[in-house]
Amino acid sequence: MLDPLLQLPIIDITAERFATLLIAALAGGAFGAALGALPSFVFTGFVVFLGEGIEILQREIGTLPDVPDGELAAGITGVIGFGMVTGPHVAFAGGVAAAAYAGKKYPEMEPAGWDYHFGKNITFAHGTKPDVLAVGAVFGALGMIITRVMGGIGFPTDNIALSVVATAFIARLVFGYPLVGKVAGSSLLDMSPFEREEPRRMADGGEVPAEHEGRLATEPWLPHQYKWSGVTVIGLVTGVLAGYIWLETGSVFLSYGISAASLLFLALGIEKIPVTHHMTLVGAVGAVLAADVIASPPVILLVAALFGAISALLGEVTQRLFYSHSGTHVDPPAMAIAIAMLAVGVLYLVNVLPNAGYLGL
Known part of the structure; x- marks a missing residue:
């Protein structure tokens, strides 16, 4: 996600500014x-929804007195939404690492009704436990640094998403989880052990560790959202909506904000809420790319649908590879966004695509 503050290398900022960002990221x-x-x-x-809404309003009514065009929205979306306060590479990454730590350190804290390893429970609020908050702080700072470094060297992808993925894998290494985990089915992509409700077993047939008692051998990221047909259809639908929102408002991130906000219902325990922010963000990018070469809005929406479906499938492939077999959360939407936007960035740099979407290339 584009944050003007994240486009500068660490070496180009003052020590005071870096210290400010570091403390805030902690x-x-x-x-x-x-x-x-x-x-x-x-x-x-x-x-993000608030920031993009204000930007749209500002465009409609004109620049506010003493506020340069776009600056107010950039301050909300970039500095807060994608910055040190609620930026996924900071807050979400800190929460993921905290869950991984708590899964090893405090298994007794696991709430009733949670079926996977506690290290995957990203809905759990850890409150004020100092050591868990310290883990979150360290990984929030690490996420900020990774994002700034990769943005600074011009790595051509969404480096916030890339940082979310990187910190999640680092947490697995630091807290003693396997990077991929034991595969129970015929391949990494095989979800049939989950469908058969096969329990987790030791590779040598020995006793299953206490932390894995009652666990399924394969744990899909979203039990209601892993079948190829359903994933594809929801990607097509949300891609169209993201493209339409961009056509009507000019905002790439508004549909992302709506998708992310909709997860409030999932966090509240409402079943079968789809997770779609990777589909809407990449779908909107598809619309941006298509609009540079095609003047027809219906065709632009079809391209957005295709991009949404591609991102949906990338999320599903990556969850099967890197989420389902280990004991912590590695975020499939972040993996999908990082891969999709890397493709967009590289193809733009070799002059295949007319623009790079929202990437600052």
């Missing part, structure tokens, strides 16, 4: 741990 990561990764991301959605 607090933001701890905030994500306190609320839980998913609730903190819901706040991302609300803040």
Whole structure:
């Protein structure tokens, strides 16, 4: 996600500015741990929705006195929504790492009714437990640094999404989880052990560790959203809506904010709420790309649908590879966005695509 503050390398800012960002990121990561990764991301959605709404309003009524065009919205969307307060690379990453830590350190805290390893519970609010908040703080700061470094060297993808993925894998290594995990089915992509409700077993047939008792051998990211047909259809639908929102408002991020905010219902325990922010964001990018070469709005919407479906399928493939077999959360939407936008960035740099969407290339 484009944040003007994140386009500058660390070496191009003063020590005072870096210290300010570092302290804020520490607090933001701890905030994500306190609320839980998913609730903190819901706040991302609300803040982005607010910032993009203000930008649209500002365009309609003209620049406000003493406020340069776009600056007010950039301050809300970029500095807060995608910055040190609720930025996914800070707050969500801190919450994910805190869950991974708590899964090993405090298994007794696991709430009733949670079926997966506790390290995957990104809905759990860790409150004020100092050591858990400290883990969130460290990973929030790490997420900020990774994002700034990768943005600074011009790595051609969404480096916030990339940082979310990187910190999640680092948490697995730091807290003693396997990077991928034991595969129970015929391949990494095989979800049939989940469908058969097969329990987790030791590779040598020995006793299953206490932390895995009662666990399923394969744990899909979303039990209601993993079948290829359903994933494809929801990607097509949300891609169209994202493209339409961009056509009507000019905002790439508004549909992302709506998708993220909709996860409030998932966090509240309403079943079968789809997770779609990777579909809407990449779908909107598809519309931006198509509009540079095609003047027909219906065709633009069809391209947005295609991009939404591609991102949906990327999320599903990556969850099967990197989420389902280990004991912590590695975010499939972040993986999908990072991969999709890397493709967009590279194809733009080699002059295949007319623009790079929202990437600052």
